[in-house]
Amino acid sequence: QITLKESGPPLVKPTQTLTLTCTFSGFSLSTSGVGVNWIRQPPGKALEWLALIYWDDDKRYRPSLKNRLSITKDTSKDQVVLTLTDMDPVDTATYYCAHSKSSSSFAFDFWGQGTVVTVSS
Protein backbone atom coordinates (compact mmCIF):
# COMPACT_ATOMS: atom_id res chain seq x y z
CA GLN A 1 0.00 0.00 0.00
CA ILE A 2 1.06 3.60 -0.50
CA THR A 3 2.44 5.47 2.49
CA LEU A 4 4.15 8.85 2.82
CA LYS A 5 5.85 10.44 5.80
CA GLU A 6 7.15 13.96 6.25
CA SER A 7 10.22 14.80 8.29
CA GLY A 8 11.95 18.02 9.19
CA PRO A 9 12.65 20.48 11.98
CA PRO A 10 9.70 21.48 14.18
CA LEU A 11 11.14 24.92 14.83
CA VAL A 12 12.95 27.32 12.54
CA LYS A 13 14.05 30.91 13.05
CA PRO A 14 12.94 33.78 10.83
CA THR A 15 15.10 34.15 7.69
CA GLN A 16 16.30 30.54 7.93
CA THR A 17 15.70 27.92 5.23
CA LEU A 18 13.27 25.08 5.88
CA THR A 19 14.11 21.67 4.42
CA LEU A 20 11.42 18.99 4.53
CA THR A 21 11.73 15.41 3.34
CA CYS A 22 8.88 13.21 2.16
CA THR A 23 9.79 9.52 2.32
CA PHE A 24 7.34 7.27 0.55
CA SER A 25 6.70 3.63 -0.23
CA GLY A 26 4.29 1.63 -2.35
CA PHE A 27 4.94 3.51 -5.59
CA SER A 28 7.77 4.75 -7.76
CA LEU A 29 8.24 8.35 -8.79
CA SER A 30 9.71 7.13 -12.05
CA THR A 31 6.35 5.64 -13.08
CA SER A 32 4.58 7.62 -15.79
CA GLY A 33 1.66 9.69 -14.54
CA VAL A 34 2.74 9.93 -10.92
CA GLY A 35 3.43 13.07 -8.90
CA VAL A 36 4.21 14.13 -5.33
CA ASN A 37 2.84 17.36 -3.92
CA TRP A 38 3.51 19.55 -0.90
CA ILE A 39 0.55 21.18 0.80
CA ARG A 40 0.44 23.22 3.99
CA GLN A 41 -2.19 24.35 6.47
CA PRO A 42 -1.65 27.27 8.84
CA PRO A 43 -3.33 26.81 12.23
CA GLY A 44 -7.09 27.12 11.89
CA LYS A 45 -6.91 27.94 8.19
CA ALA A 46 -7.54 26.26 4.84
CA LEU A 47 -5.26 24.01 2.85
CA GLU A 48 -2.70 25.66 0.57
CA TRP A 49 -0.91 23.84 -2.26
CA LEU A 50 2.80 24.63 -2.53
CA ALA A 51 4.54 22.50 -5.15
CA LEU A 52 4.39 19.42 -7.35
CA ILE A 53 7.05 17.25 -8.92
CA TYR A 54 6.11 14.82 -11.68
CA TRP A 55 7.64 11.48 -12.64
CA ASP A 56 9.45 13.19 -15.54
CA ASP A 57 10.98 15.83 -13.21
CA ASP A 58 8.59 18.55 -14.37
CA LYS A 59 8.12 20.92 -11.42
CA ARG A 60 5.31 23.34 -10.57
CA TYR A 61 5.17 25.94 -7.81
CA ARG A 62 2.73 28.22 -6.08
CA PRO A 63 3.34 31.51 -7.91
CA SER A 64 3.39 33.70 -4.78
CA LEU A 65 6.17 31.53 -3.30
CA LYS A 66 7.98 30.53 -6.46
CA ASN A 67 11.10 32.57 -5.63
CA ARG A 68 11.42 30.83 -2.26
CA LEU A 69 10.48 27.23 -3.10
CA SER A 70 12.41 24.32 -4.53
CA ILE A 71 11.27 20.73 -4.98
CA THR A 72 13.52 17.83 -5.93
CA LYS A 73 13.27 14.06 -6.04
CA ASP A 74 15.64 11.21 -5.32
CA THR A 75 14.11 8.22 -7.03
CA SER A 76 16.71 5.82 -5.65
CA LYS A 77 15.77 6.77 -2.08
CA ASP A 78 12.02 7.19 -2.73
CA GLN A 79 12.18 10.72 -1.35
CA VAL A 80 11.01 14.18 -2.32
CA VAL A 81 12.60 17.24 -0.72
CA LEU A 82 11.02 20.67 -0.37
CA THR A 83 13.03 23.74 0.58
CA LEU A 84 11.49 27.06 1.55
CA THR A 85 13.88 29.94 2.04
CA ASP A 86 13.62 33.10 4.12
CA MET A 87 11.12 31.67 6.58
CA ASP A 88 8.69 34.03 8.28
CA PRO A 89 6.22 33.52 11.14
CA VAL A 90 3.39 33.43 8.56
CA ASP A 91 4.93 30.19 7.23
CA THR A 92 4.02 28.48 10.51
CA ALA A 93 1.86 25.54 9.44
CA THR A 94 1.41 21.81 9.21
CA TYR A 95 3.19 20.66 6.06
CA TYR A 96 1.90 17.59 4.18
CA CYS A 97 3.18 15.63 1.24
CA ALA A 98 0.66 13.82 -0.95
CA HIS A 99 0.68 11.40 -3.89
CA SER A 100 -1.25 12.05 -7.08
CA LYS A 101 -1.63 10.24 -10.38
CA SER A 102 -3.18 10.91 -13.73
CA SER A 103 -5.69 8.04 -13.49
CA SER A 104 -7.26 9.70 -10.44
CA SER A 105 -7.50 13.15 -11.97
CA PHE A 106 -4.28 14.09 -10.14
CA ALA A 107 -6.25 14.28 -6.91
CA PHE A 108 -4.29 13.91 -3.68
CA ASP A 109 -5.20 10.32 -2.99
CA PHE A 110 -2.65 9.46 -0.32
CA TRP A 111 -1.33 11.86 2.31
CA GLY A 112 1.38 11.81 4.92
CA GLN A 113 0.49 12.47 8.54
CA GLY A 114 1.89 15.99 8.34
CA THR A 115 4.71 17.73 10.16
CA VAL A 116 4.21 20.84 12.25
CA VAL A 117 6.64 23.67 11.59
CA THR A 118 6.78 26.76 13.80
CA VAL A 119 8.69 29.85 12.78
CA SER A 120 9.83 31.81 15.80
CA SER A 121 12.94 33.44 17.14
Place this chain on the structure above:
Amino acid sequence: DIQLTQSPSSLSASVGDRVTITCRASQSIIRDLNWYQQKPGKAPKLLIYGTSSLQSGMPSRFSGSGSGTDFTLTISSLQPEDFATYYCQQSFLTPRTFGQGTKVEIQ
Protein backbone atom coordinates in the same frame (compact mmCIF):
# COMPACT_ATOMS: atom_id res chain seq x y z
CA ASP B 1 -5.12 31.24 -10.35
CA ILE B 2 -8.48 29.45 -10.32
CA GLN B 3 -10.52 30.54 -7.31
CA LEU B 4 -12.86 28.05 -5.66
CA THR B 5 -15.73 29.33 -3.52
CA GLN B 6 -17.51 26.89 -1.24
CA SER B 7 -20.90 27.43 0.30
CA PRO B 8 -21.92 27.40 2.99
CA SER B 9 -18.81 28.04 5.12
CA SER B 10 -20.44 26.06 7.91
CA LEU B 11 -23.65 24.20 8.55
CA SER B 12 -25.40 22.45 11.39
CA ALA B 13 -27.18 19.21 10.67
CA SER B 14 -28.53 16.15 12.39
CA VAL B 15 -27.70 12.49 11.96
CA GLY B 16 -29.71 11.17 9.03
CA ASP B 17 -29.97 14.53 7.25
CA ARG B 18 -29.15 14.96 3.57
CA VAL B 19 -26.36 17.51 3.27
CA THR B 20 -25.25 19.40 0.16
CA ILE B 21 -22.10 21.48 -0.20
CA THR B 22 -21.40 23.50 -3.32
CA CYS B 23 -18.16 24.63 -4.92
CA ARG B 24 -17.97 27.25 -7.64
CA ALA B 25 -14.88 27.79 -9.78
CA SER B 26 -13.81 31.13 -11.23
CA GLN B 27 -13.42 29.51 -14.67
CA SER B 28 -14.32 26.20 -16.25
CA ILE B 29 -12.38 23.26 -14.83
CA ILE B 30 -14.28 20.71 -16.93
CA ARG B 31 -14.65 17.90 -14.35
CA ASP B 32 -11.28 18.13 -12.57
CA LEU B 33 -12.80 18.74 -9.16
CA ASN B 34 -11.99 16.72 -6.04
CA TRP B 35 -13.44 16.61 -2.51
CA TYR B 36 -11.69 15.94 0.79
CA GLN B 37 -12.78 15.35 4.37
CA GLN B 38 -10.62 16.55 7.23
CA LYS B 39 -11.06 15.89 10.93
CA PRO B 40 -9.26 17.93 13.61
CA GLY B 41 -5.57 17.11 13.89
CA LYS B 42 -5.66 14.69 10.96
CA ALA B 43 -4.57 14.78 7.35
CA PRO B 44 -7.33 15.24 4.78
CA LYS B 45 -8.81 12.17 3.11
CA LEU B 46 -9.83 12.02 -0.53
CA LEU B 47 -13.57 11.37 -0.90
CA ILE B 48 -14.38 12.07 -4.54
CA TYR B 49 -12.12 12.65 -7.55
CA GLY B 50 -12.92 13.76 -11.07
CA THR B 51 -16.25 15.27 -9.88
CA SER B 52 -18.06 12.00 -9.25
CA SER B 53 -15.70 9.04 -8.77
CA LEU B 54 -15.82 7.65 -5.25
CA GLN B 55 -12.37 6.99 -3.82
CA SER B 56 -11.80 3.37 -2.87
CA GLY B 57 -12.92 2.63 0.68
CA MET B 58 -15.14 5.70 1.04
CA PRO B 59 -18.81 5.15 1.94
CA SER B 60 -21.36 5.24 -0.86
CA ARG B 61 -23.43 7.89 0.98
CA PHE B 62 -20.92 10.40 -0.44
CA SER B 63 -21.52 11.49 -4.02
CA GLY B 64 -20.42 14.30 -6.30
CA SER B 65 -21.81 15.99 -9.36
CA GLY B 66 -21.33 18.97 -11.64
CA SER B 67 -19.23 20.21 -14.52
CA GLY B 68 -17.70 23.41 -15.79
CA THR B 69 -17.83 25.83 -12.87
CA ASP B 70 -20.47 24.43 -10.51
CA PHE B 71 -20.03 21.32 -8.40
CA THR B 72 -21.79 19.63 -5.52
CA LEU B 73 -20.88 17.18 -2.77
CA THR B 74 -23.84 15.34 -1.28
CA ILE B 75 -23.99 13.22 1.85
CA SER B 76 -27.19 11.24 1.52
CA SER B 77 -27.65 10.39 5.20
CA LEU B 78 -25.29 12.11 7.61
CA GLN B 79 -23.56 9.81 10.07
CA PRO B 80 -21.83 10.73 13.35
CA GLU B 81 -18.40 10.13 11.80
CA ASP B 82 -19.15 12.63 9.00
CA PHE B 83 -18.87 15.68 11.22
CA ALA B 84 -15.74 17.28 9.81
CA THR B 85 -14.52 20.00 7.45
CA TYR B 86 -14.88 19.42 3.72
CA TYR B 87 -12.71 20.98 1.02
CA CYS B 88 -13.06 21.09 -2.74
CA GLN B 89 -9.90 21.27 -4.88
CA GLN B 90 -9.26 21.67 -8.60
CA SER B 91 -6.65 19.69 -10.52
CA PHE B 92 -7.36 21.25 -13.92
CA LEU B 93 -4.41 23.63 -13.77
CA THR B 94 -1.48 24.49 -11.57
CA PRO B 95 -1.36 26.14 -9.16
CA ARG B 96 -3.71 23.63 -7.60
CA THR B 97 -6.23 25.46 -5.44
CA PHE B 98 -8.63 24.60 -2.63
CA GLY B 99 -11.89 26.05 -1.49
CA GLN B 100 -12.00 27.70 1.91
CA GLY B 101 -13.71 24.72 3.53
CA THR B 102 -17.16 23.86 4.87
CA LYS B 103 -17.42 22.83 8.50
CA VAL B 104 -20.24 20.36 9.16
CA GLU B 105 -21.32 20.48 12.80
CA ILE B 106 -23.81 18.61 14.91
CA GLN B 107 -27.13 20.38 15.33
